[in-house]
Amino acid sequence: DGGITQSPKYLFRKEGQNVTLSCEQNLNHDAMYWYRQDPGQGLRLIYYSQIVNDFQKGDIAEGYSVSREKKESFPLTVTSAQKNPTAFYLCATKGQGNSQPQHFGDGTRLSIL
Amino acid sequence: GDSVTQMEGPVTLSEEAFLTINCTYTATGYPSLFWYVQYPGEGLQLLLKATKADDKGSNKGFEATYRKETTSFHLEKGSVQVSDSAVYFCALSDLGWAGTALIFGKGTTLSVSS
Numbered sequence: 001d002g003g004i005t006q007s008p009k010y011l012f013r014k015e016g017q018n019v020t021l022s023c024e025q026n027l028n029h030d031a032m033y034w035y036r037q038d039p040g041q042g043l044r045l046i047y048y049s050q051i052v053n054d055f056q057k058g059d060i061a062e063g064y065s066v067s068r069e070k071k072e073s074f075p076l077t078v079t080s081a082q083k084n085p086t087a088f089y090l091c092a093t094k095g096q097g098n099s100q101p102q103h104f105g106d107g108t109r110l111s112i113l
Numbered sequence: 114g115d116s117v118t119q120m121e122g123p124v125t126l127s128e129e130a131f132l133t134i135n136c137t138y139t140a141t142g143y144p145s146l147f148w149y150v151q152y153p154g155e156g157l158q159l160l161l162k163a164t165k166a167d168d169k170g171s172n173k174g175f176e177a178t179y180r181k182e183t184t185s186f187h188l189e190k191g192s193v194q195v196s197d198s199a200v201y202f203c204a205l206s207d208l209g210w211a212g213t214a215l216i217f218g219k220g221t222t223l224s225v226s227s
Contacts, residue, residue: 033214041220090156098144100206104157106156107154
């Protein structure tokens with residue numbers, strides 16, 4: 001079944017702790033993205049990657065880090081430097097070409113303990 | 114830079130009412146345009162798209178026409194159902210920005226009552 005798998009669905013972070021959100025895809029897309037969504041707000045781009053071993057900061061990268069060691073995987077780490085991490089995090093992929101849509105996972109909801 | 118502006122919600126309708134959610138855009142090139150839907154606690158699902166001027170995208174009774182002269186891509190449905198209650202996002206794709214990440218509007222919440 002093709003698609004994007006985000007895990008876990010719910011995640012809790014303690015103060016001073018780093019947590020990692022998983023995103024795996026089997027769509028064979030080169031481009032992958034991480035977004036943050038807060039209640040009543042739109043999507044804000046955290047990081048994106050167009051190819052393996054390369055990634056770029058989006059609009060709100062501070063307090064986050066990523067890696068892209070494999071085409072299928074684009075994990076996001078929320079570090080202790082991110083002071084307000086409570087949000088819904090969405091991973092997306094995109095095929096090549098301007099007419100291609102982004103495909104989204106089901107999201108991970110991160111909360112502070 | 115490129116941007117997308119959607120009408121602010123929430124939009125509250127009775128079942129079987131006509132729906133319009135306005136979306137206008139600013140782009141320097143020739144963007145593709147998309148509508149996504151998000152149900153509570155889920156990711157975004159592609160609803161429809163249009164890739165050039167005068168194209169009409171349609172799916173599940175929803176329609177939107179790419180109007181270059183008015184830079185608009187308004188979403189319409191003739192008769193809404195309670196199950197259509199969700200958040201709707203308009204988006205555009207224009208080569209050269211953030212690895213071709215889509216640019217999203219802020220979303221419009223639709224609530225349909227029976």
